[in-house]
Amino acid sequence: MTTATPKAPLRSAAMIASIADAGVPTTKAPLGAALNKVAESDPRIVGLSADLAKYTDMHIFRDKFPDRFFQMGMAEQSLLMAAAGMAEVGLVPFASTYSVFATRRAYDFLCLDIAEPNINVNIMAALPGLTTGYGPSHQATEDINILRGIPNLTIIDPCDAVDIEQAIPQLVDTPGPTYTRLLRGAVPRILDQYDYEFELGKAKVVRPGDDALLVSSGLMTMRALLVAEELSKQGIEVSVLHCATIKPFDEETVAREVNTDRPVFTLENHTVIGGLFSCVAEALAKQGIGKKIHHIALPDEFLAAGALPTLHDRYGLSKNAVLERVLQELKKP
Template identity: 70%
Template sequence: MNTPAPTQVAQRKLTTSAMIASIAEEGQRTTKAPFGHALARLADERPDVVGLSADLAKYTDMHVFREAHPDRFFQMGMAEQVMLGAAAGLAEVGLTPFASTYSVFATRRAYDFLCLDIAEPQLGVNVVGALPGLTTGYGPSHQATEDLAILRGMPGLTIVDPADSVDIEQAVPALAAHPGPTYMRLLRGAVPTVLDEYDYRFELGKAAELRGGRDVLFISTGLMTVRALTAAQELEDDHVDVAVLHVPTIKPFDRETVLRESAMGRLVVTLENHSVVGGLAESVASCLAFARQTARLVPIGLPDEFLAAGALPTLHDRYGLSVAAIKERVRREL
């Protein structure tokens, strides 16, 4: 039996850790495959619900739906454009498709099909994109750091960025009930379960205040809402009182709530698992500018660059998405 050299072991561990796409903190409550289970439950009640995958059912939690409703699942192979075209056809005949793949493939590779086959005729197709933002260490080929920027300009498209398993489970039936096309950023696998502690209820197009605070207002979306809540709790030790406003729907944007909460003289910090170009920060900034309302705005998000490959905790520290980095940024700005 050959024993690998220490350097070989170290390289193997590094390679493996770089592939991990879990964003749960150690000891955090999680729920397995909330999207897949929510879709399967919905399909128990609605015979019109169907699922499609571009050879990534296991990695988008669509396999749960496939096993529960095999006669309503369509494996399209590695052909995202074909998958979205087929989803459009299914919607044309009265079905409610959920089509899942990685965010980078749904947005970069299949944009024209999403735009002209689905959005232009306003078909009720729900596109589900896994690995949004920095939720994989694979590097730029799989890191969808600009998907919101790509899709925000698409007319009639509803865009949702859930924070945790509670958000996902509640969003699925809401998206199915919505008459037009939707895009949801998917957190897959073991997903944190947090929002049930905050009396939260997902409502399409509405932001939700999760906690109040007099000094700082966090406006967050996606997995960064979970980080925002943890950072807000820990900043209490520094006598910094932080409010958290969760924005699960990027489009249509809840301007009324954002304007109201930003008008209280607090430092406003946006937090997003997306490039600072074209995402939540710019949505908030334009909202304030068009309303001629002023606020001191600090964006926390990914830089305008192609990101490195590596282990997620290291990358989140490097690019400022970790709880420690959030707290340090707030201390510097106050």
């Protein structure tokens, strides 16, 4: 079900606030619906959660397939080890928890029990980056940086419900492990307004434009598209390149799109260290492309707690903050 999102209130609950901007439609719990659809014809699919099914949208799967759902309690190491065992016997597990717990608390289990044997365990990690106002204990601002160095691991940073819905079947068919920065609850739905299809491992030009290039991932692609539409009203045509897959990174497409005379910005809901900006810079360096990249990202610090709209303004991720930053750079001589 898709509904229009009302204008963001001045205050919002730190944990459950939607990250959809005003006027952007939303879809409720797209992970659960997409997983149920695939599971109807694939009995190998099982769901697990570490006492967070309701808060990672896994409860949708639990309610429809109770015999294929496993509640592991508040024990993320056990969650990943159980998922690894299921994958070893031919099942396709989707394990859900918060990003901070999957990365900081259960890293060794993800690395050695799942990635090293290269088995199909799909980790659906909610509250990535600055999608909760509960402070550093719940804000996974560095999860991509932590995980990029693990061999065999595919990392997905979806923009919206369209990305999630289209990614699930492809994750089922991916032989090795995957980590998805899950958007939960009322998830934005914006990519279906463009000629876009999710393709694992590929970056896609969602919106063309000759005046600047915004290279984005995750919810920041929503912001990039909204900013591009605003700039278009001012006669400035901005291209948006969406990198839904962070690893393996589509270096060829990114380098081709960046290697023009257009100013380039990276936009990510992640610390500036080790995320999308780093991926782009590495890709350009490998190909000998000298190009200045303006980065819009979270700072290298522990972030404050509070209401999400306030925090996104404070740390430069809101639509207005991005718009102001891009205009500022474009107006420079």
